[in-house]
Amino acid sequence: MAEHILEVEDLRGYYRGVFGVVHAIDGVSFSLDRGVIMGIAGESGGGKSTLAQLVSGTPPPLLHHEGGRILVDGIDIYNIDPEELRTEVKCKRMSYVPQASMESLNPVKRIRDFIFDVVGQRTRRRVSSSERKEEVLEMATSHIKALGLDRSVLDRYPHELSGGMKQRVVIAISTLWNPKLLVIDEPTSALDVTSQKRMIKALLNLKQVGIIESMLYISHDLTSLKQLCDECMVMYAGKIAEIGDMDGTIDDPLHPYTRLLIAAIASYDSRGKKTCKLECIPGSPPDLRSPPPGCRFHPRCPYVMDVCRSREPGMFMVGDGKRGASCWLLTSKSG
Numbered sequence: 001m002a003e004h005i006l007e008v009e010d011l012r013g014y015y016r017g018v019f020g021v022v023h024a025i026d027g028v029s030f031s032l033d034r035g036v037i038m039g040i041a042g043e044s045g046g047g048k049s050t051l052a053q054l055v056s057g058t059p060p061p062l063l064h065h066e067g068g069r070i071l072v073d074g075i076d077i078y079n080i081d082p083e084e085l086r087t088e089v090k091c092k093r094m095s096y097v098p099q100a101s102m103e104s105l106n107p108v109k110r111i112r113d114f115i116f117d118v119v120g121q122r123t124r125r126r127v128s129s130s131e132r133k134e135e136v137l138e139m140a141t142s143h144i145k146a147l148g149l150d151r152s153v154l155d156r157y158p159h160e161l162s163g164g165m166k167q168r169v170v171i172a173i174s175t176l177w178n179p180k181l182l183v184i185d186e187p188t189s190a191l192d193v194t195s196q197k198r199m200i201k202a203l204l205n206l207k208q209v210g211i212i213e214s215m216l217y218i219s220h221d222l223t224s225l226k227q228l229c230d231e232c233m234v235m236y237a238g239k240i241a242e243i244g245d246m247d248g249t250i251d252d253p254l255h256p257y258t259r260l261l262i263a264a265i266a267s268y269d270s271r272g273k274k275t276c277k278l279e280c281i282p283g284s285p286p287d288l289r290s291p292p293p294g295c296r297f298h299p300r301c302p303y304v305m306d307v308c309r310s311r312e313p314g315m316f317m318v319g320d321g322k323r324g325a326s327c328w329l330l331t332s333k334s335g
């Protein structure tokens with residue numbers, strides 16, 4: 001058995017089109033241990049969704065895997081044939097729930113019929129006999145319940161469900177085959193505070209009851225990341241700015257960008273009302289068709305030095321080697 005459920009080595013993914021070449025993921029390396037939930041944070045455009053699409057083996061048409069390896073449970077997913085990727089990796093070892101996926105339910109089908117279609121497509125065998133339908137419904141019910149929903153949702157149409165319920169139904173369907181790794185992109189972004197809390201609880205329960213083993217959870221919301229994740233990766237302009245355990249990252253951020261990101265968290269009172277003004281990070285993320293030389297954060301960094309403008313910092317690990325950041329300021333701290 002491979003040591004890590006996920007290993008990403010020097011990954012590069014670019015969008016190529018009439019607009020030019022967007023260096024959306026540029027030299028990203030990390031690994032995810034079995035049983036761990038890792039959160040991916042960062043501003044809009046940082047490359048979180050692009051990374052998820054590449055890791056899940058589902059890059060959209062303009063996104064190209066330019067280099068680097070992705071090993072899922074030891075399988076090099078860009079070095080196997082598509083049929084093996086479909087049967088051995090997708091659903092079984094890894095499932096991906098994209099951003100805004102609640103819209104993927106079919107509005108004119110009851111949830112149960114939609115599930116029959118999904119299972120039929122996946123297994124290439126139509127779910128038509130009553131025996132097979134019962135079997136599938138039983139499988140779906142355990143997942144629906146693990147996500148805090150009642151079995152009765154199976155008989156409903158999507159429009160009869162709230163946004164949070166639809167999102168949890170999509171997650172239940174995506175995890176029907178108990179994937180070892182769940183890659184999930186912004187599942188709480190369209191939800192109110194109460195539904196967000198329910199979602200976090202549901203995701204934790206998925207792991208507790210053993211439906212999934214590990215998770216890559218993407219969110220720009222550091223509060224939900226802190227509630228859910230063991231580890232955290234902060235992305236900026238297609239690169240990893242900082243990586244390490246969740247609490248350490250929040251309590252003692254290493255990278256200037258992480259510090260500014262944390263300062264930008266809004267606080268909410270018990271009724272979900274915003275109680276402090278959001279502090280914005282000065283400037284805006286770069287155009288990734290021509291990213292800045294050196295450290296990509298240098299045009300916005302309050303601590304910028306000459307070296308930052310011309311030389312790209314590597315990942316400097318600190319302490320026990322489990323935390324690190326890509327910043328020249330760490331040269332003196334790293335071991």
Ligand SMILES: Nc1ncnc2c1ncn2[C@@H]1O[C@H](COP(=O)(O)OP(=O)(O)OP(=O)(O)O)[C@@H](O)[C@H]1O
Nearest residue numbers: 015022024043044045046047048049050062220288
């Ligand atoms: N289809 C596309 N064609 C060209 N460029 C794209 C496309 N999709 C994303 N990009 C660019 O790739 C970069 C990374 O975008 P991505 O959507 O991965 O960021 P993100 O961190 O997920 O942002 P958000 O928080 O808004 O979801 C950005 O510069 C974005 O403009």
Ligand code: SF4
Nearest residue numbers: 295298301308327328
């Ligand atoms: S390398 Fe330089 S510009 Fe980049 S974050 Fe560190 S101090 Fe700021």
Ligand SMILES: [Mg+2]
Nearest residue numbers: 048049050099
């Ligand atoms: Mg995104």
